[in-house]
Amino acid sequence: MKKYILVVDDSLTIRSSVEYVLKQAGYNVASAVDGADGLTKLNGITSSGEGVSMIISDVNMPNMDGITFTKSVKSGSFKSIPVLILTTETQEVRKQEGKAAGAAGWLVKPFQPEQLVTVVKKLAN
Numbered sequence: 001m002k003k004y005i006l007v008v009d010d011s012l013t014i015r016s017s018v019e020y021v022l023k024q025a026g027y028n029v030a031s032a033v034d035g036a037d038g039l040t041k042l043n044g045i046t047s048s049g050e051g052v053s054m055i056i057s058d059v060n061m062p063n064m065d066g067i068t069f070t071k072s073v074k075s076g077s078f079k080s081i082p083v084l085i086l087t088t089e090t091q092e093v094r095k096q097e098g099k100a101a102g103a104a105g106w107l108v109k110p111f112q113p114e115q116l117v118t119v120v121k122k123l124a125n
């Protein structure tokens with residue numbers, strides 16, 4: 001069974017760079033453009049019999065933001081999937097919102113590739 005890391009970000013640049021770093025580190029990567037698309041991709045991957053090891057999500061996105069997306073993931077059948085928030089947001093209040101939503105970690109952009117891989121290795125199921 002293939003296991004994926006799902007990257008959810010409205011920025012193509014971020015999606016591409018995260019995807020590049022993770023693929024270099026040996027992970028399979030799927031991506032989504034916002035939280036709503038993230039839920040669709042999550043359902044699509046799992047219904048095809050494959051698994052999602054973890055999710056890396058932006059906060060500020062159209063349609064469904066990363067906090068709402070995380071809440072939705074963590075309150076349904078995907079609640080065992082760790083969610084790492086990757087954002088430009090540094091405010092403590094936002095971090096607390098992420099934590100309350102069920103996020104396992106919070107990483108601030110721009111990220112260092114080695115730092116991202118270290119966190120992913122720690123969190124991925």
Ligand SMILES: [Mg+2]
Binds near residue numbers: 011058060
């Ligand atoms: Mg964004």
